[in-house]
């Protein structure tokens with residue numbers, strides 16, 4: 001099957017599968033294999049911390065794959081965020097993703113430079129705002145996903161189905177996705193692609209400790225600690241701090257990778273339910289696509305319905 005969508009068109013990748021941003025470890029060693037396997041890898045600028053290191057990592061990714069990849073700018077008050085953005089522009093990455101608040105000025109600059117700008121949001125209100133500010137697409141993260149939660153956060157099912165009806169730009173679904181079923185469900189809701197965090201952490205290439213990967217394999221979405229963390233409303237004052245982009249100043253200088261809320265270094269979402277073992281990035285992507293194709297052609301509800309055509 002050809003997995004062409006508006007998002008593969010925009011990003012130049014084979015499959016509409018994007019690897020999410022990771023504050024502590026989202027570097028070329030993970031992003032390049034994702035792109036090489038037909039997905040779209042993202043280097044997280046704040047994981048490199050300085051413009052020089054970001055430039056070096058982008059070049060490293062380029063030495064590892066000829067395929068396109070992008071950069072994420074997590075707008076949490078990082079002292080060098082503008083310089084990080086300029087490095088991504090100068091290096092002509094295939095797309096720049098922003099997340100958190102006050103993205104419009106960055107978006108304007110990215111678009112003026114002729115690079116696609118994709119903003120990540122958690123609520124329908126923010127999705128509409130991103131569209132009105134000229135974003136080429138939005139990543140919409142449902143409450144099942146890892147990351148900052150807004151008071152108005154909805155489930156992936158509800159928010160993606162509504163966003164794809166409300167918006168004119170492509171919606172990329174995130175939150176709890178990690179296998180062929182969740183991937184296909186996102187496309188059925190009208191998403192033009194998926195954005196996966198947790199499931200890419202349980203891959204051989206992900207540069208986190210083996211014990212964290214094993215913990216993800218063992219974890220269940222029913223674990224009370226995990227559920228309580230993922231479905232918790234934002235702590236009082238966090239939204240306001242994030243809006244003012246002061247989160248980084250609070251913890252960044254002392255320990256640049258220790259922003260534990262809203263972007264924990266070690267985490268995991270409801271997507272742990274899709275993880276069955278530690279595989280290579282290529283095996284994960286191939287498995288998602290293979291399972292989706294099986295669902296469309298084999299002995300499944302969709303397969304049977306489509307077979308009657």
Ligand SMILES: Cc1cc2nc3c(=O)[nH]c(=O)nc-3n(C[C@H](O)[C@H](O)[C@H](O)COP(=O)(O)O)c2cc1C
Nearest residue numbers: 020021022023099145146175176197198265267269
């Ligand atoms: C350990 C970890 C660190 C993350 N760090 C960031 C970050 O720095 N910036 C960001 O925009 N998103 C960050 N995220 C969120 C992911 O990019 C993505 O939106 C989320 O994981 C999607 O939900 P999923 O985990 O259910 O796939 C992080 C996620 C995890 C699991």
